[in-house]
Amino acid sequence: MSKFDDIRPFYDTEVNDALRKVARDPIMKAVMNFTFPDMTDEEWIQQLYKTHSIRDFQINFIYHAINMVLNKSSDGLTTSGFENLKPNTAYLFISNHRDIILDTSLLNYSLYKNGFKMTTSAIGDNLVKNPFLLTLSRVTRNFIVKRGLPSRELLESSKLMSEFIKDSIMHENRSVWMAQREGRTKDGNDATHKGVLKMIAMAKDGMTDMEYFKRLKIVPVSISYELDPTDILKMPELLARSKTEPYVKNPNEDFVTLRSGIMGQKKGIHIHVGKVLDDEIDDIVLKHPSTNKQLQALCDIIDEVIHANYRLWPTNYIAHDLLYQSNQYNTYYTADEKEAFEKRLYEGVDTSDEMAVKHFLAMYANPVTNQTALKTSQA
Structure with a gap:
């Protein structure tokens, strides 16, 4: 048993069995019929049965699904900044967050096209309550972020997640994708939450926060969509917030948003990968003596890089x-x-x-x- 069993993606040894269990699920059928319209169900099911690793599933199935999404619901994906990355190097990608699934899927699609290893990525447990979606998330190398826990359990969960991120980057040499805040930015005002950095730093083991962040190789990522397919869906929550009223999601809201984000028209999409925040962290240490001010300064720098490299559309x-x-x-x-x-x-x-x-x-x-x-x- 691994201490990460409750949150980790599948090991490659578990992938084939997991795929066999969901191969005939109606959602899998819908995804595969969309991705491979010229294949019979039995043809893609047989290909699934021959799949024994996350990488094989991502390259042979998910990559093609993303291609179809781009072809049918966008004017194409452009990228920049990938020359800043080095092969066989693990990074902590901290990204603005606009779409539940596509942000990390498109980054991994772009990493693969540019010859880099794909990431392990954070996903909220509220999005994977459906058993099929949980399996799909684990077989695409997502790790689970537990939401809505009591204070004591939240602390323990945060520690475990921090250790998982450290293990992925420093021991597995696997990059990690994290959103800069909990949940998507709904008002277009991308801002890094200090709590995210505090959680990441929990596994620093004797290092200062800034020393640890340098070891993790933080890379800010900007992703922008010309059209947000979920813009209208965001309105009830934004209006409730403006009136300081509580907002309660409909039971099926996350799934509707997920589906709309994938299939809705996005027009242009751009991803920019920044440079590792190295000298910037050294400057923070020189300018700010207190840990709290250092964390805020790092949030501000991540925001600056994301804002500066955000592709603005008409x-x-x-x-x-x-x-x-x-x-x-x-x-x-x-x-x-x-x-x-x-x-x-x-x-x-x-x-x-x-x-x-x-x-x-x-x-x-x-x-x-x-x-x-x-x-x-x-x-």
Whole structure:
């Protein structure tokens, strides 16, 4: 028994048995019929039965599924920054988080295409309550983040997760993907939560936090979608928050969001991989004597790199101009693009609700605001 058994992905020795158990699940059938429309069910099932490792499953099945998603629901994926990475080196990728499944899937797709090992990735247990989805997550090298625990159990769970991250990077030489915060950014304002860094640092074993973070090789990742297929789905929670009202998810909400994110139209998608935060961490240590201020400074630097390298799309500029009733960025989009975005707004949002309109526009406009603020501060 491994101490990580409760949260870890499958070992390769467990993959074939796991796939055999879910091969005829209706969700697996739907995924495979989408991915391989020219294959009979028996053909892809036989291929599954011959699969004995996570890597084989990712390359022979998931890679093709992502290709189909990109072909059917986007204008394509572009990437930058992968020249910053070294082969056979494990990193801690800390990323902004917009889509439940695609953020980490697209990063792994890009890592594989660029000749790097794929990551092990964090996923909330609220997303894998369905037994099939739990199996699929473990056979695609996800580890489980337990949500909603009492304080004592949360502390123990955080320690275990921190040790798993350390073991993956330092002993297995396997990169780890983590979102910069718990849950997706719903308002477009990407910000790293200090609690995430505190959790990661729990396994530092005698090192200072900053020494440990240097060992983990933190790489900020920016991912941006021209259209968010779940933008309208986010509105009830954003409105509840603005009214300081509690928000309770519908029982099937996560699954609907997951499916909409995968199949909904995204237009352009871009992933930028930053450089390892090495000199930056040295500077933090020189400037900030207290651990708390060092952690906040590291959050700020991760945010700066994510904001600076976030690909801005016409939708972002249009939303910013509409939100602030200006034409400041009208050279970045066409009249047709503006008309299409306004149609999306009018069809999806009750435009008589001023707060709803502002939240929808801010979701797309905030990346422009953040990048502009960063450029101003650095001028």
